[in-house]
Amino acid sequence: xxxxxxxxxxxxxxxxxxxxxxxxxxxxxxxxxxxxxxxxxxxxxxxxxxxxxxxxxxxxxxxxxxxxxxxxxxxxxxxxxxxxxxxxxxxxxxxxxxxxxxxxxxxxxxxxxxx
Amino acid sequence: xxxxxxxxxxxxxxxxxxxxxxxxxxxxxxxxxxxxxxxxxxxxxxxxxxxxxxxxxxxxxxxxxxxxxxxxxxxxxxxxxxxxxxxxxxxxxxxxxxxxxxxxxxxxxxx
Numbered sequence: 001x002x003x004x005x006x007x008x009x010x011x012x013x014x015x016x017x018x019x020x021x022x023x024x025x026x027x028x029x030x031x032x033x034x035x036x037x038x039x040x041x042x043x044x045x046x047x048x049x050x051x052x053x054x055x056x057x058x059x060x061x062x063x064x065x066x067x068x069x070x071x072x073x074x075x076x077x078x079x080x081x082x083x084x085x086x087x088x089x090x091x092x093x094x095x096x097x098x099x100x101x102x103x104x105x106x107x108x109x110x111x112x113x114x115x
Numbered sequence: 116x117x118x119x120x121x122x123x124x125x126x127x128x129x130x131x132x133x134x135x136x137x138x139x140x141x142x143x144x145x146x147x148x149x150x151x152x153x154x155x156x157x158x159x160x161x162x163x164x165x166x167x168x169x170x171x172x173x174x175x176x177x178x179x180x181x182x183x184x185x186x187x188x189x190x191x192x193x194x195x196x197x198x199x200x201x202x203x204x205x206x207x208x209x210x211x212x213x214x215x216x217x218x219x220x221x222x223x224x225x226x
Binding site: 004024040041042061090092102103105107108109 | 119121124149155156158159160163165188203205207212216217218
């Protein structure tokens, strides 16, 4: 079974702090994604990566950055956390290729609260 | 980008009832997918649809890719308590990462 592991289930941070959310997948997937989930808004794509050291902006990249130094690990960074970044963050991965790109495997999520 | 409208937002049903939810878009998609999120977990893929008009089943779940390519629906027959969760539709136009998600349908099943 594909396993996507997010390092924390719950995080509480203060406004202005730098926050790191870590995600690791164990199935050698090329594609990795970061989404945020907010009630009534569904899942919105923040950043994604097709390969090591590669990153692309999603729909809502402002206030975030990412790092992909190794194929299995994709980190989301909040440079200076703000209260409007309080949300559930979901990491996902997929295998590159027609018929597999779109089949996302999600982690269990990190509920981040910024006070 | 394309907007997905998913309805209903929430449903409260009795165990054994059938459920229907749908998703519509202002633009066409080439792929429609349905995910389910159990409480406290990430979404899990239920069904993927690749052709207009396609009807696909997965156990008690049936999903269809609309003929216009702008909509999809998901039916659950004979609901059981473990069907509880949030169901998301997702649409993708090209074979890259332009997938869009609906806002979700929260399903509650009363025993």
